[in-house]
Amino acid sequence: MAAIYEFSDVSKSFPGAEEELVIFRHLDLAVNEGEALAVLGASGSGKSTLLHLMGALDQPTSGVIRFDGADMAAMSPDEQAAFRNRSLGFVFQFHHLLPEFTALENVTMPALIGGERFSAIEPRARAMLTRVGLADRMESKPATLSGGERQRVAIARALLLGPRVLLADEPTGNLDEHTGAQVGDLLLELNRELGMTLVIVTHNQELAARMDRGLELRAGALYEKVFA
Secondary structure, rough: OEEEEEEEEEEEOOOOOOEEEEEEEEEEEEEOOEEEEEEEOOOOOOOOHHHHHOOOOOOOEEEEEEEOOOOOOOOOOOHHHHHHHHHHHEEOOOOOOOOOOOOOOOOOHHHHHHOOOHHHHHHHHHHHHHHHHOOOOOOOHHHHOOOHHHHHHHHHHOHHHHEEEEEEEEOOOOOOHHHHHHHHHHHHHHHHHHEEEEEEOOOOOOHHHHEEEEEEEOOOEEEEEEOO
């Protein structure tokens, strides 16, 4: 299976008042297209930084990150914005829904930002909300939705434009165990149905164990994670 992401000798650090803060050094990583990958690690280990690099939200200090064979650092800011809008979907621990808009309106936001008309994208948004189990909640605003329902809206929004990759940062971290398991089920179902690559950063060992592969970020290096 072809790699959609390739990290070659990637390092990331931040300048500090007294010394450089090293997040990781010399990472090599390949993520295959269609794979479901979990990245685990202690708080502050750099998991979210790794996800930000995959999402073109940050740049490595050194090394090369390729997406589908193309050097991501060679993209212009406009190309990076288009890449994030069309090729990637993002789901975070906090759903970041706009409170004044309905679930349906929230889901259409990526397409509207990309220049599409609401009337053109509405049928697809309705279909996606139906797929995530919210056919009867489309006109509801976030304040009237449960935590699990809000996260399902966020997932529908992330998948509206058919991204090749879904990047999820602690997607179940703000949910109770039962609801978190349901959201995990949904993410894996969509990974398999749509053939999209799924990369999840999580502390949830049970969720991680269900992925195709697990990696642990520890002391600035990646290690294969073996689940008992």
